[in-house]
Amino acid sequence: MSMPTPRALKPRKQAQQARSLVTVDAVFEAAIQVLLSEGVPRLTTTRVAERAGVSVGTLYQYFPNKQALLYAVLQRHLSRVGDAVEVAARSVHHAPLATMVNVVVEAFVRVKTERVDEARALYRVASELDTVELVKSVGLRSNADLSAMLDTAADARFDDLALTAYMFSAAMVGPTRAMLEGSAPPKLLRALRGQLVSLCLGYLEREASRR
Amino acid sequence: MSMPTPRALKPRKQAQQARSLVTVDAVFEAAIQVLLSEGVPRLTTTRVAERAGVSVGTLYQYFPNKQALLYAVLQRHLSRVGDAVEVAARSVHHAPLATMVNVVVEAFVRVKTERVDEARALYRVASELDTVELVKSVGLRSNADLSAMLDTAADARFDDLALTAYMFSAAMVGPTRAMLEGSAPPKLLRALRGQLVSLCLGYLEREASRR
Amino acid sequence: MSMPTPRALKPRKQAQQARSLVTVDAVFEAAIQVLLSEGVPRLTTTRVAERAGVSVGTLYQYFPNKQALLYAVLQRHLSRVGDAVEVAARSVHHAPLATMVNVVVEAFVRVKTERVDEARALYRVASELDTVELVKSVGLRSNADLSAMLDTAADARFDDLALTAYMFSAAMVGPTRAMLEGSAPPKLLRALRGQLVSLCLGYLEREASRR
Amino acid sequence: MSMPTPRALKPRKQAQQARSLVTVDAVFEAAIQVLLSEGVPRLTTTRVAERAGVSVGTLYQYFPNKQALLYAVLQRHLSRVGDAVEVAARSVHHAPLATMVNVVVEAFVRVKTERVDEARALYRVASELDTVELVKSVGLRSNADLSAMLDTAADARFDDLALTAYMFSAAMVGPTRAMLEGSAPPKLLRALRGQLVSLCLGYLEREASRR
DNA sequence: CATGAATGAGGTTTCATTCAT
DNA sequence: TATGAATGAAACCTCATTCAT
Numbered sequence: 001m002s003m004p005t006p007r008a009l010k011p012r013k014q015a016q017q018a019r020s021l022v023t024v025d026a027v028f029e030a031a032i033q034v035l036l037s038e039g040v041p042r043l044t045t046t047r048v049a050e051r052a053g054v055s056v057g058t059l060y061q062y063f064p065n066k067q068a069l070l071y072a073v074l075q076r077h078l079s080r081v082g083d084a085v086e087v088a089a090r091s092v093h094h095a096p097l098a099t100m101v102n103v104v105v106e107a108f109v110r111v112k113t114e115r116v117d118e119a120r121a122l123y124r125v126a127s128e129l130d131t132v133e134l135v136k137s138v139g140l141r142s143n144a145d146l147s148a149m150l151d152t153a154a155d156a157r158f159d160d161l162a163l164t165a166y167m168f169s170a171a172m173v174g175p176t177r178a179m180l181e182g183s184a185p186p187k188l189l190r191a192l193r194g195q196l197v198s199l200c201l202g203y204l205e206r207e208a209s210r211r
Numbered sequence: 212m213s214m215p216t217p218r219a220l221k222p223r224k225q226a227q228q229a230r231s232l233v234t235v236d237a238v239f240e241a242a243i244q245v246l247l248s249e250g251v252p253r254l255t256t257t258r259v260a261e262r263a264g265v266s267v268g269t270l271y272q273y274f275p276n277k278q279a280l281l282y283a284v285l286q287r288h289l290s291r292v293g294d295a296v297e298v299a300a301r302s303v304h305h306a307p308l309a310t311m312v313n314v315v316v317e318a319f320v321r322v323k324t325e326r327v328d329e330a331r332a333l334y335r336v337a338s339e340l341d342t343v344e345l346v347k348s349v350g351l352r353s354n355a356d357l358s359a360m361l362d363t364a365a366d367a368r369f370d371d372l373a374l375t376a377y378m379f380s381a382a383m384v385g386p387t388r389a390m391l392e393g394s395a396p397p398k399l400l401r402a403l404r405g406q407l408v409s410l411c412l413g414y415l416e417r418e419a420s421r422r
Numbered sequence: 423m424s425m426p427t428p429r430a431l432k433p434r435k436q437a438q439q440a441r442s443l444v445t446v447d448a449v450f451e452a453a454i455q456v457l458l459s460e461g462v463p464r465l466t467t468t469r470v471a472e473r474a475g476v477s478v479g480t481l482y483q484y485f486p487n488k489q490a491l492l493y494a495v496l497q498r499h500l501s502r503v504g505d506a507v508e509v510a511a512r513s514v515h516h517a518p519l520a521t522m523v524n525v526v527v528e529a530f531v532r533v534k535t536e537r538v539d540e541a542r543a544l545y546r547v548a549s550e551l552d553t554v555e556l557v558k559s560v561g562l563r564s565n566a567d568l569s570a571m572l573d574t575a576a577d578a579r580f581d582d583l584a585l586t587a588y589m590f591s592a593a594m595v596g597p598t599r600a601m602l603e604g605s606a607p608p609k610l611l612r613a614l615r616g617q618l619v620s621l622c623l624g625y626l627e628r629e630a631s632r633r
Numbered sequence: 634m635s636m637p638t639p640r641a642l643k644p645r646k647q648a649q650q651a652r653s654l655v656t657v658d659a660v661f662e663a664a665i666q667v668l669l670s671e672g673v674p675r676l677t678t679t680r681v682a683e684r685a686g687v688s689v690g691t692l693y694q695y696f697p698n699k700q701a702l703l704y705a706v707l708q709r710h711l712s713r714v715g716d717a718v719e720v721a722a723r724s725v726h727h728a729p730l731a732t733m734v735n736v737v738v739e740a741f742v743r744v745k746t747e748r749v750d751e752a753r754a755l756y757r758v759a760s761e762l763d764t765v766e767l768v769k770s771v772g773l774r775s776n777a778d779l780s781a782m783l784d785t786a787a788d789a790r791f792d793d794l795a796l797t798a799y800m801f802s803a804a805m806v807g808p809t810r811a812m813l814e815g816s817a818p819p820k821l822l823r824a825l826r827g828q829l830v831s832l833c834l835g836y837l838e839r840e841a842s843r844r
Numbered sequence: 845c846a847t848g849a850a851t852g853a854g855g856t857t858t859c860a861t862t863c864a865t
Numbered sequence: 866t867a868t869g870a871a872t873g874a875a876a877c878c879t880c881a882t883t884c885a886t
Binding site: 271277 | 879880
């Protein structure tokens with residue numbers, strides 16, 4: 001759960017007051033909107049502030065610089081995803097493989113899908129070097145959760161748990177990203193959950209059988 | 212095979228003279244280098260030209276704008292990948308599923324891996340909006356190739372060929388991207404081929420059995 | 423009175439605060455100075471900002487691009503001229519021809535002469551293509567005012583009012599421009615008013631007599 | 634007839650060979666075309682050369698720099714006009730005023746009108762500082778021609794011959810420019826000659842009568 | 845002589861950030 | 866605390882001119 005935020009990217013205020021929270025949230029939302037409607041190159045602090053209904057000055061009261069803002073937005077999103085995976089994984093310790101896959105995939109797809117625009121917007125930002133570390137750390141966390149889960153599978157055992165968990169994760173993340181980024185037709189999107197289950201379960205069963 | 216390039220992104224000269232060819236290639240290479248060493252935000256036309264050992268003016272003789280340059284680099288890379296997949300897929304029409312997967316994955320991993328730096332660099336650029344169309348068109352092409360191949364499988368038949376081909380493709384692309392972007396440890400990278408085969412074959416066998 | 427400004431040339435802010443007004447005026451003045459002292463090709467936004475004592479950035483807060491700045495300067499000048507002609511023309515409805523010509527020419531020469539440097543500077547800019555529409559629209563307005571006036575002349579009547587008004591206008595504008603652009607000797611400039619009266623009145627009396 | 638060309642603007646070759654003449658003419662024509670279709674800011678040497686069907690290098694064999702090219706084009710045009718006026722004026726020495734005006738205006742309008750595009754194009758260039766001298770010198774020459782003519786009028790005498798000739802000239806030039814630049818409707822253009830006669834004759838008769 | 849690839853100074857414009865009000 | 870005008874470094878891109886072929 002802990003991913004140490006680089007000092008330069010720390011928010012300025014802890015935003016504990018009600019007013020602050022509202023403002024910060026408006027800014028987050030605005031950033032996502034701008035990202036979607038204008039694209040990365042046109043994501044300027046002024047534009048975000050404008051869209052959020054505050055002045056640039058105010059924005060800079062909450063974030064020391066633009067990077068910090070994007071970092072925070074991404075962090076919020078990734079935390080949600082990480083949390084969802086973690087909760088799901090914990091809930092099926094000791095269950096059979098099929099159950100595990102169903103539950104985890106279900107949770108993952110749900111959290112990625114309930115705010116499609118957000119997910120889509122953030123893919124555009126996620127390659128900005130500074131965020132690589134963040135993405136990696138969240139990945140590690142999820143891998144750990146999935147490893148721990150797989151290790152308790154009622155009906156399977158894995159030689160290289162870390163590797164298998166990594167691939168499991170990548171098998172969920174990869175096609176999902178492809179679909180969301182490519183603005184895949186709704187038909188595909190609806191099929192996503194089932195397909196991911198098939199993909200992951202097919203893989204895990206193969207790996208397990210190799211025992 | 213052809214993917215019509217938007218007019219604004221078309222190269223300026225076809226670069227037929229010897230000197231020109233050298234120049235253009237130097238620029239391509241420089242763009243990739245800068246992308247890797249400096250990241251997207253510091254990828255400026257001046258820096259690319261400098262690294263290529265030419266003047267900005269020269270760069271602009273071959274590309275009407277920065278976008279066009281990036282577009283061209285990406286296009287070259289994607290073409291190579293598309294070509295590799297196409298050739299591989301064609302070579303195993305009417306073979307059994309396992310052969311198909313082995314051959315295609317092998318080709319894909321090879322082409323992505325032989326210029327790891329290039330692949331890695333381009334992921335950073337691929338979100339610059341205008342490239343979405345390009346990525347999509349290459350995706351469509353590969354999907355078509357894979358569909359055609361799968362349709363001839365000696366030992367399997369698929370209900371929704373398009374969907375299955377799409378997932379097959381995504382199952383290769385997704386984890387590969389995750390690994391390259393996240394700068395996965397060499398150990399993982401070496402395992403990639405085998406893991407992808409497992410992933411794709413597991414999936415395809417499941418889907419085929421559902422006949 | 424209103425001449426709809428093309429959207430791309432619209433000023434960015436209406437400049438209502440005191441500080442802003444000062445800034446915008448300084449920029450206007452600076453543009454004219456630079457135009458006079460350096461000429462069109464050396465009229466750069468940087469230079470104008472510098473001369474105005476502000477940063478380029480500030481200039482661009484008020485004008486979306488260089489064209490818009492020049493457009494605004496020209497518009498301000500032409501509006502003044504148009505206003506002067508309109509007021510003068512209205513004031514002599516129903517008067518004899520000689521009075522009309524005297525009053526209108528007097529007003530025109532006065533307004534063109536009271537800021538000779540401005541007028542001179544703007545001739546240099548007026549050929550930058552996009553301003554053609556502006557010049558034309560101001561011309562139309564003046565022609566209308568002059569037409570309306572001539573139509574009420576106590577001692578004359580005209581067959582083709584529009585044509586006559588057009589020539590009247592051109593007879594004032596043309597030689598004035600020639601003089602100011604050619605930096606005619608002061609002696610000529612002093613004679614301008616009388617000469618223009620002679621020119622216009624001679625013409626109008628000829629046209630009127632042709633009834 | 635002599636207008637000393639500034640050294641920096643002198644053509645490089647006297648272009649006496651047939652091939653040279655053709656090239657220079659093509660370049661002149663191209664410059665005018667580009668000026669009309671693209672406007673001053675987009676008038677580049679490369680574009681002119683391209684339109685002329687030669688390489689930039691060749692263009693620079695004939696003109697030391699861009700200014701020189703424009704200067705030459707303008708000079709050619711102004712010479713034609715000056716010549717036409719001179720010939721016309723000489724042909725009516727000792728004639729009555731009305732004849733003089735008719736003949737001179739006729740000549741002037743004809744020469745300006747037979748290549749409307751050229752005239753229109755050159756107005757755009759004529760304010761480029763360096764050309765002011767050129768325009769002025771041609772003006773002086775015409776004024777001298779007109780002065781000499783008016784001085785011999787059979788039925789009129791003028792107090793300030795220089796001033797009167799200047800205004801006569803301006804009365805022809807001004808409205809003509811206004812019409813050509815403003816792309817006046819054909820109807821006006823057809824009326825131009827008659828109107829100019831009326832304008833100039835009205836003026837001259839008034840001035841003559843003031844003896 | 846002709847060509848056109850190469851040059852690079854310099855122009856236009858944007859945008860993260862500050863700070864007086 | 867909030868505002869938004871001002872800043873200026875730095876990005877993108879053009880184009881007059883040269884010179885090796």
